[in-house]
Amino acid sequence: MPHTNTDATAIDRMPRGGPDASCVDRLLQTDRLEYLDRQDVPPAVKRSVIAALDWTGRVFGHHDQHARLVLDEIADVPDPLILELGAGHGALSATVLDWHPTARVTVSDIDAESVAAISTGPLGAHPRAEVRTVDATAIDARDGEFALAVFALSFHHLPPALASKVLAEGTRVADKLVVIDLPRPPSPLHLLRLATMLPLAPFVPFVHDGVISSLRCYSPSAMRALAAHAGVDVEVRTGLMSPQVTVATRR
Numbered sequence: 001m002p003h004t005n006t007d008a009t010a011i012d013r014m015p016r017g018g019p020d021a022s023c024v025d026r027l028l029q030t031d032r033l034e035y036l037d038r039q040d041v042p043p044a045v046k047r048s049v050i051a052a053l054d055w056t057g058r059v060f061g062h063h064d065q066h067a068r069l070v071l072d073e074i075a076d077v078p079d080p081l082i083l084e085l086g087a088g089h090g091a092l093s094a095t096v097l098d099w100h101p102t103a104r105v106t107v108s109d110i111d112a113e114s115v116a117a118i119s120t121g122p123l124g125a126h127p128r129a130e131v132r133t134v135d136a137t138a139i140d141a142r143d144g145e146f147a148l149a150v151f152a153l154s155f156h157h158l159p160p161a162l163a164s165k166v167l168a169e170g171t172r173v174a175d176k177l178v179v180i181d182l183p184r185p186p187s188p189l190h191l192l193r194l195a196t197m198l199p200l201a202p203f204v205p206f207v208h209d210g211v212i213s214s215l216r217c218y219s220p221s222a223m224r225a226l227a228a229h230a231g232v233d234v235e236v237r238t239g240l241m242s243p244q245v246t247v248a249t250r251r
Ligand SMILES: C[S@@+](CC[C@H](N)C(=O)[O-])C[C@H]1O[C@@H](n2cnc3c(N)ncnc32)[C@H](O)[C@@H]1O
Pocket: 036, 053, 054, 057, 085, 086, 087, 088, 089, 108, 109, 110, 111, 114, 134, 135, 136, 137, 151, 152, 153, 154, 157
């Protein structure tokens, strides 16, 4: 169902902790942008954040973990077409292609530099990969074109009205949308997480963006409110030490 501008304003007022967020949780959020989302930041700074995400993903196994989540969701689809949104470096798509012999992947990001970097790497020449610029809030693809779309560690970049559009658009073009993101911990643990990162945030761009990501990530109740606004069904799985995984499907 289409939403009016008034609806968009109302959902944009929702705290990142969801409609039922505590007073403290409502303080633990920010409108400040990550370096990755700013136009006034030198490309080298953005590249350092993307490179650090790729490096930590390899060292701590996030790329493998995310690829497993994706492949588990389409275990019964013979030759799946997959859309990766907000791919950044493309390591998730590369892992999926390594592990699945017939999957085809459209690897995409809104950022032209990231898309160019992925295109000139191994994915640009992979016979089962296509690399494209795609805005996750307005996806240029046919209804039901993909078996699955995945948006990893990126959803928190968007304010609620746009995040809700990703849920609507992802489930329009794919049978399932998998949103993998940071979990939003209970406030005392959240404060602890922030305290460990804050001292390095002014000096290390990756940590700067990590602090903002932590403040901007959505709780399970926020994900459910965004899904209700988008008119889609969601199942949210979350934990303190594991990523928050939201599987969205159209009604
Ligand atoms: C923190 S990076 C995550 C990169 C990678 N997915 C990962 O898991 O490491 C967030 C990415 O989301 C992308 N992004 C932000 N807004 C977007 C949008 N509206 N559509 C598509 N990608 C977007 C950014 O350009 C960036 O590459």
